[in-house]
Amino acid sequence: MELEITVDELKAQLASAHPPLVLDVREGWEYETTHIPGSKLMPMQEVPSRAFNELDxxxxxxxxxxxxxRSLSVAxxxxxxxxxxxxxxAGGIDLWAKVIDPKLPRY
Incomplete structure (x- = not known):
């Protein structure tokens, strides 16, 4: 089963009629530093306890x-x-900021 998508594929999916949920599994401070608007923060260690209650x-x-x-492990x-x-x-928020949305801060 396929485990990864590219940032270009995500950009296209987000512009579609049925966009995916962007599940950000970084820590809160990382999310506060930069994130894709509309994404849902769920730090990696919280996924097992929250996934079945909050995800479809x-x-x-x-x-x-x-x-x-981290995202590959969670996916x-x-x-x-x-x-x-x-x-x-693939490449995470860092590649997204580099290729898709250069105005986002990088760290």
């Missing part, structure tokens, strides 16, 4: 972190739990 198993979910390592876990439409955003 049928919704497309784009999991985002700083560079793509893999979510898929194993039945969230088959969860994908990690």
């Amino acid at each position: 198993e049928d919704q497309h979910i784009a999991v985002l972190c700083h560079h793509g390592a 893999n876990w979510l898929q194993q739990q039945g969230f088959s439409n969860a994908r990690s955003v």
